[in-house]
Amino acid sequence: MSTPATQSSRVGPRYPHLVVLFGATGDLSKRKLLPGLFHLVSSGFIPGYRIIGVSLDELDAEGFRNLARSAVAEFAQRPVDEEAWKAFAEALDYVPLSAGAGALKAAAERAESTFQGESRRLHYLSVPPNAALSAVRTLSEAGLVDRARIVMEKPFGVDLESAKSLNASLHEVFTDQQIFRIDHFLGKEAAQNILAFRFANGLFEPIWNRNFIDHVQIDVPETLGLSTRAAFYEKVGAFRDMVVTHLFQILAFMAMEPPTALLPDPISEEKNKVFRSLLPLQPTDVVRGQYIGYRGEPGIHKESDTETFIALRCFIDNWRWAGVPFYLRTGKRLAEGQRIISIAFREPPKSMFPAGSGVGSQGPDHLTFDLADRSRMSLSFYGKRPGPGMRLDKLSLQFAMHDTGWAGEALEAYERLILDAMRGDRTLFTTAEGIETLWEKSMPLLEEPPPVRLYTPGSWGPNVIHSLIAPNAWRLPFERAWRDPNATGD
Numbered sequence: 001m002s003t004p005a006t007q008s009s010r011v012g013p014r015y016p017h018l019v020v021l022f023g024a025t026g027d028l029s030k031r032k033l034l035p036g037l038f039h040l041v042s043s044g045f046i047p048g049y050r051i052i053g054v055s056l057d058e059l060d061a062e063g064f065r066n067l068a069r070s071a072v073a074e075f076a077q078r079p080v081d082e083e084a085w086k087a088f089a090e091a092l093d094y095v096p097l098s099a100g101a102g103a104l105k106a107a108a109e110r111a112e113s114t115f116q117g118e119s120r121r122l123h124y125l126s127v128p129p130n131a132a133l134s135a136v137r138t139l140s141e142a143g144l145v146d147r148a149r150i151v152m153e154k155p156f157g158v159d160l161e162s163a164k165s166l167n168a169s170l171h172e173v174f175t176d177q178q179i180f181r182i183d184h185f186l187g188k189e190a191a192q193n194i195l196a197f198r199f200a201n202g203l204f205e206p207i208w209n210r211n212f213i214d215h216v217q218i219d220v221p222e223t224l225g226l227s228t229r230a231a232f233y234e235k236v237g238a239f240r241d242m243v244v245t246h247l248f249q250i251l252a253f254m255a256m257e258p259p260t261a262l263l264p265d266p267i268s269e270e271k272n273k274v275f276r277s278l279l280p281l282q283p284t285d286v287v288r289g290q291y292i293g294y295r296g297e298p299g300i301h302k303e304s305d306t307e308t309f310i311a312l313r314c315f316i317d318n319w320r321w322a323g324v325p326f327y328l329r330t331g332k333r334l335a336e337g338q339r340i341i342s343i344a345f346r347e348p349p350k351s352m353f354p355a356g357s358g359v360g361s362q363g364p365d366h367l368t369f370d371l372a373d374r375s376r377m378s379l380s381f382y383g384k385r386p387g388p389g390m391r392l393d394k395l396s397l398q399f400a401m402h403d404t405g406w407a408g409e410a411l412e413a414y415e416r417l418i419l420d421a422m423r424g425d426r427t428l429f430t431t432a433e434g435i436e437t438l439w440e441k442s443m444p445l446l447e448e449p450p451p452v453r454l455y456t457p458g459s460w461g462p463n464v465i466h467s468l469i470a471p472n473a474w475r476l477p478f479e480r481a482w483r484d485p486n487a488t489g490d
Contacts, residue, residue, distance in 0.1 A: 012045040013120065014047070016047055016117075017049050017120050018051075018108060018111050018119060019124065020144065021052065021053050022131075023054075023055055025059070026055065030067070030070075030074075032412070033126060033414060035071060035076040037088075037418065038068075039076065039077075040418065041091075042081065050093065050114060052094065054095050055094075064094035065089045068088075095107050104138060105141075105144070121147055121149070122148070122150075122151065122422055123135075123139055132166075136169070139173070149179075149421050150174055150179055152181050153182060155236055155241065157435065160436065160439040176431060179432070180417075180426065185413070187412075190372070194254060211346075214324070214345060214346045214364060215325045216251075216344070217327045217340070218329075218341050219475065219476050220242065220329070220330040220339045221331060221334035222332055223333065225333050234301065238288075238330055238332070243310060244435075247328045248278075251274070252271040254341055256274050257270050257320065264426035265426075268427075272434045273318075277316045278315075278316055278317070278438075280440075280441050281445040283444065286311070286445055286449075287453065287464055288310055288449060288453065289453050291309070291455055292457065293457065294306075306452075309332065309462070310328075311465045313325050314326050314328065327468070338370075340370055341369040344363070344472065347364050357391060365379070365381050365382070366379075378397065379397045380396040383395040
């Protein structure tokens with residue numbers, strides 16, 4: 001069994017870290033960041049640490065510790081050891097925004113005086129987009145830019161012009177190598193397993209191209225509504241909120257060429273090649289939807305044109321993927337919450353099986369990745385039904401992370417990404433070039449968006465989505481449920 005020391009040496013940073021957490025009293029901080037940091041330090045992944053919370057709330061250090069204790073108690077995924085908590089609490093400090101950069105600088109100096117030898121800084125901006133640059137200026141005025149990396153939450157602009165402006169302002173203070181634009185989807189085990197599946201197996205990489213793959217679906221429906229995000233969501237909509245920052249990033253992992261090495265720079269370059277090869281998004285290839293009742297939500301304009309649903313068809317214009325459609329779908333208040341990539345393989349050019357055998361009746365063979373925390377994959381295929389005659393059924397091979405016995409070793413997505421940022425590993429983060437390229441490819445859609453179509457909450461979106469994907473069909477909802485790995489046979 002790995003000890004905390006060996007875990008830290010294997011995947012943790014080399015140096016102690018000062019973590020400055022902007023938005024420290026917000027929802028993301030309470031649900032993910034504070035519990036995640038507690039798990040990382042109590043498990044020995046980080047060799048030394050001090051954490052300074054920064055927020056609008058007028059708290060003192062003890063008030064922040066109480067807030068953090070409540071957050072860990074409510075949202076931590078593992079039992080809380082009281083001795084570990086006491087050590088964690090002692091490393092917490094707090095500076096209200098109203099105290100200014102001078103107070104933050106003094107708190108940082110106190111924290112870093114406890115470190116022996118070299119140390120590093122990680123600044124996490126868990127703040128609304130309009131507050132990000134203000135936080136960056138505060139860090140600059142506090143003298144906390146050197147030896148630092150900064151983690152930024154989406155959205156990274158809302159169009160090409162705003163993305164370029166944001167990047168230019170950031171680069172006045174931090175280099176792009178210091179900026180880590182986070183996508184928690186890519187921090188999940190299942191997303192990273194795509195790289196392992198593709199590039200470690202000679203069985204699949206030779207057929208990962210237009211000659212064998214008919215089309216690809218990336219489908220991320222959500223059952224949730226807006227909750228407290230109405231004011232933010234009304235300004236951005238489903239495309240800006242989800243497609244540019246999440247679904248296109250997953251598409252890049254699925255479609256990229258083999259990197260020269262499994263290192264951040266080669267992987268980032270291959271992802272950027274995918275983005276550069278995307279054909280501009282055409283409004284005729286996009287369905288925008290809005291769930292019935294959205295305009296009655298608090299804070300939403302009565303004639304709002306903001307989409308809560310988006311489905312689109314896009315193409316990658318390179319040698320590997322020319323002519324293969326990629327279908328992306330996401331939205332609020334849909335029938336199920338899922339996160340899948342489904343790869344449909346081309347069917348045999350001619351069938352030798354007799355009429356009525358069942359071949360082709362259930363669609364093409366599919367390789368499906370479930371990107372939810374369960375981390376599953378399935379390969380479907382036709383096989384003969386036992387008995388006389390030649391009757392075929394759709395069968396499947398399925399794998400779940402729990403089958404390995406290593407499920408307990410998995411880090412939560414934010415935990416993994418925080419560790420990667422501390423180590424300077426940019427594999428799962430995007431670059432300024434990548435973001436600007438995606439906005440450039442999106443401009444035809446943003447300049448002439450198709451009208452929103454209403455859909456019923458609890459459905460799969462506007463009915464016209466079936467015309468978008470015809471003659472194919474959406475994989476969700478699944479015709480057959482995933483097998484329960486805990487089920488026992490007869």
